[in-house]
Amino acid sequence: MHIVVCIKQVPDSAQIRVHPVTNTIMRQGVPSVINPYDLFSLEEAMRLRDTLGGKVTVLSMGPPMAEDSLRKALGLGADDAVLLTDRFFAGSDTLATSYALASAIKKISETDPVDIVFAGKQTIDGDTAQVGPGIAKRLNLQQLTYVAKVEGVDLEKREVVVHRRSEGGVQVLKTSLPCLITMLEGSNSIRFGTMPDMFRAARHQLRTWNAEAAGIEDISLCGLKGSPTVVKKVFAPSARKDKATMIDVTGKSADEISAAAIDAIFKAQPKLEADMLELAAGTR
Amino acid sequence: MSEAKKPVPAKPAGGRAGMKKELPEHFKSYKHVWVFVEMERGVVHPVSWELLGEGRKLADKLGVELAGVVMGPPGAETRAAVAESYTYGADTVYLVEDPLLTDYRNEPFAKALTDVVNTYQPEVLLLGATTLGRDLAGTVATTLKTGLTADCTELAIDDDRSLAATRPTFGGSLLCTIHTLNYRPQMATIRPRVMAMPDKDESRPVGGLIEHPLNMAEDDIVTKILSFIADQDSDKAQLAYADVVVAGGLGLGKPENFKLVTDLATVLGAEYGGSRPLVQKGWIAAERQIGQTGKTIRPKLYIAAGISGAIQHRVGVEGADCIVAINSDPGAAIFEIAHIGIVGDALTILPALTEAFRKRLSVNRMAG
Ligand SMILES: Cc1cc2nc3c(=O)[nH]c(=O)nc-3n(C[C@H](O)[C@H](O)[C@H](O)COP(=O)(O)OP(=O)(O)OC[C@H]3O[C@@H](n4cnc5c(N)ncnc54)[C@H](O)[C@@H]3O)c2cc1C
Numbered sequence: 001m002h003i004v005v006c007i008k009q010v011p012d013s014a015q016i017r018v019h020p021v022t023n024t025i026m027r028q029g030v031p032s033v034i035n036p037y038d039l040f041s042l043e044e045a046m047r048l049r050d051t052l053g054g055k056v057t058v059l060s061m062g063p064p065m066a067e068d069s070l071r072k073a074l075g076l077g078a079d080d081a082v083l084l085t086d087r088f089f090a091g092s093d094t095l096a097t098s099y100a101l102a103s104a105i106k107k108i109s110e111t112d113p114v115d116i117v118f119a120g121k122q123t124i125d126g127d128t129a130q131v132g133p134g135i136a137k138r139l140n141l142q143q144l145t146y147v148a149k150v151e152g153v154d155l156e157k158r159e160v161v162v163h164r165r166s167e168g169g170v171q172v173l174k175t176s177l178p179c180l181i182t183m184l185e186g187s188n189s190i191r192f193g194t195m196p197d198m199f200r201a202a203r204h205q206l207r208t209w210n211a212e213a214a215g216i217e218d219i220s221l222c223g224l225k226g227s228p229t230v231v232k233k234v235f236a237p238s239a240r241k242d243k244a245t246m247i248d249v250t251g252k253s254a255d256e257i258s259a260a261a262i263d264a265i266f267k268a269q270p271k272l273e274a275d276m277l278e279l280a281a282g283t284r
Numbered sequence: 285m286s287e288a289k290k291p292v293p294a295k296p297a298g299g300r301a302g303m304k305k306e307l308p309e310h311f312k313s314y315k316h317v318w319v320f321v322e323m324e325r326g327v328v329h330p331v332s333w334e335l336l337g338e339g340r341k342l343a344d345k346l347g348v349e350l351a352g353v354v355m356g357p358p359g360a361e362t363r364a365a366v367a368e369s370y371t372y373g374a375d376t377v378y379l380v381e382d383p384l385l386t387d388y389r390n391e392p393f394a395k396a397l398t399d400v401v402n403t404y405q406p407e408v409l410l411l412g413a414t415t416l417g418r419d420l421a422g423t424v425a426t427t428l429k430t431g432l433t434a435d436c437t438e439l440a441i442d443d444d445r446s447l448a449a450t451r452p453t454f455g456g457s458l459l460c461t462i463h464t465l466n467y468r469p470q471m472a473t474i475r476p477r478v479m480a481m482p483d484k485d486e487s488r489p490v491g492g493l494i495e496h497p498l499n500m501a502e503d504d505i506v507t508k509i510l511s512f513i514a515d516q517d518s519d520k521a522q523l524a525y526a527d528v529v530v531a532g533g534l535g536l537g538k539p540e541n542f543k544l545v546t547d548l549a550t551v552l553g554a555e556y557g558g559s560r561p562l563v564q565k566g567w568i569a570a571e572r573q574i575g576q577t578g579k580t581i582r583p584k585l586y587i588a589a590g591i592s593g594a595i596q597h598r599v600g601v602e603g604a605d606c607i608v609a610i611n612s613d614p615g616a617a618i619f620e621i622a623h624i625g626i627v628g629d630a631l632t633i634l635p636a637l638t639e640a641f642r643k644r645l646s647v648n649r650m651a652g
């Protein structure tokens with residue numbers, strides 16, 4: 001079985017700072033990581049490979065330095081890696097990104113047919129959760145998003161059964177291969193790479209493709225040109241104008257503080273007390 | 285999102301943002317604001333009504349109609365969703381009624397929505413940023429080859445009549461406003477609970493009803509539903525819609541102390557939740573997480589105890605009418621968004637507050 005996992009290199013958001021004057025993201029010195037949501041998909045893909053055989057190819061579109069993330073994935077146990085990098089891809093929104101990734105997956109499939117494509121639930125920088133569905137649509141794959149568990153894959157019947165989170169519960173779905181799956185966070189935990197994998201990762205010849213090598217048919221569908229959305233404005237959330245009413249706590253007991261707080265709450269929200277009395281009395 | 289996907293700036297800052305928006309001729313007939321009314325297992329997700337409320341404002345600004353798009357199986361529940369759409373502000377309802385739309389599956393829903401859009405051509409199409417909405421919107425936008433802005437928190441109409449969709453990015457530290465140039469419809473998914481729930485107006489006239497066939501057979505649909513496992517703990521889903529929410533953070537010190545939060549919640553008839561580290565440490569269930577990667581809440585009263593008020597938490601609670609913060613650090617960021625602040629030890633204030641509320645509301649509910 002051949003599985004492609006789409007991984008994106010993102011700035012480690014815990015360390016992101018916003019420039020106080022220009023309101024731009026200060027990326028300098030911020031380490032890059034594999035988008036954390038993609039690791040759940042990578043792990044699930046490797047588990048399927050471990051039980052069913054076959055191989056896992058990781059695919060990333062980004063600047064040349066995205067190679068680091070691909071090598072990291074190889075070190076964790078992925079078998080092969082493709083880096084999609086070209087200046088034509090710069091400025092891609094989700095529609096353009098899914099076009100480029102879908103083209104590359106088609107290309108990969110020419111020599112080594114793909115049974116399952118995994119994507120992350122969403123990225124932590126783009127945060128859209130759209131690229132997965134976009135790839136599925138473009139490649140005409142069955143789409144299984146927010147998957148909590150891959151129950152089983154039957155290679156003979158070419159069927160897969162998954163548990164998919166929906167608003168009020170879990171749908172147990174059966175579909176045909178090939179398909180695209182996005183995994184829910186927490187559905188598994190990423191393994192530690194083994195020493196042999198780490199060595200292999202360092203030596204591995206990964207494939208670096210530009211637009212042409214990736215079989216992109218229409219370059220105008222890539223990058224800024226191929227992106228219907230444009231960012232018009234980036235700004236910091238505005239501070240609230242009214243300051244908090246601070247309850248005087250100096251020398252006060254917890255009971256006095258609580259009484260003052262409750263007075264302040266009901267003064268600020270006069271209707272709330274009646275509502276709460278009703279709620280507490282269970283009349284609604 | 286162009287900004288985030290840009291590995292190296294290919295063009296001077298501004299890029300296409302400065303481009304003139306000349307809408308291609310064939311899109312000029314696209315008109316009206318549509319809201320996808322999300323119904324799953326007979327229940328309409330409240331975000332749909334929130335969006336009709338917001339959509340009404342956008343439609344009025346544009347001087348066009350507001351429509352709801354209802355998809356479901358033939359029957360009373362689907363018809364009730366149609367009727368309710370008018371009371372929440374829809375002028376027209378587009379209805380695709382078919383047994384194949386009983387449970388959500390991407391294929392039939394995407395076909396139905398794409399077909400109605402292509403036939404009746406709206407200029408704006410809004411969906412809730414739910415698991416269903418985001419699954420569906422991604423497919424439909426890709427099929428239509430149009431722009432989709434995900435997980436928005438603010439919508440506006442610019443002077444040139446285009447939709448300005450604002451969303452948090454980089455975990456809420458920044459907001460960005462996104463436009464869809466030269467393509468229609470302009471699509472967006474919107475977080476539940478960021479738009480106010482409109483009042484239901486039973487006196488609004490029943491508007492137009494346009495029915496559209498699905499034209500699909502079960503055999504056309506590859507994905508099959510084997511079963512549905514409903515969530516057990518039914519109150520989990522209530523957090524987002526609770527009137528009163530009490531939450532705790534790492535400042536509580538240890539998991540046993542979380543009981544101080546649930547005690548207060550019980551007395552107030554409130555829901556409880558917490559910051560992300562509590563979920564990561566296993567003190568509370570993931571469904572109880574409040575914030576950017578958890579639930580957005582919009583209660584009348586939000587009490588946050590031992591929560592620092594990081595931006596990712598803040599974006600989930602900003603819509604609350606009254607925020608009460610209890611934190612031992614007077615410099616904690618939570619005081620910047622709180623309406624009422626108490627600098628003190630949550631471990632002593634919470635029980636005192638619980639007792640004082642209990643007296644004030646003079647009820648003795650069982651703690652639990
Ligand atoms: C991608 C990403 C997504 C995230 N999503 C979310 C999210 O959805 N929701 C979320 O909440 N967080 C989220 N976070 C985490 C967020 O950045 C903060 O780390 C988190 O909210 C902090 O939780 P906290 O306030 O409980 O803990 P801390 O930041 O450790 O704050 C504890 C607070 O308690 C106070 N305190 C200590 N002792 C006492 C006492 N005895 N009495 C009263 N106060 C006391 C301290 O002064 C401090 O302000 C996310 C982070 C990332 C990177």
Ligand SMILES: Nc1ncnc2c1ncn2[C@@H]1O[C@H](COP(=O)(O)O)[C@@H](O)[C@H]1O
Pocket residue numbers: 006007008009035037038059060061062094097101118119120121122123124126127128129130131132
């Ligand atoms: N540049 C990229 N390269 C590889 N995979 C990507 C890229 N962008 C997005 N993806 C995949 O699509 C998922 C959803 O991304 P997003 O729509 O940006 O939230 C990610 O978790 C990745 O699996």
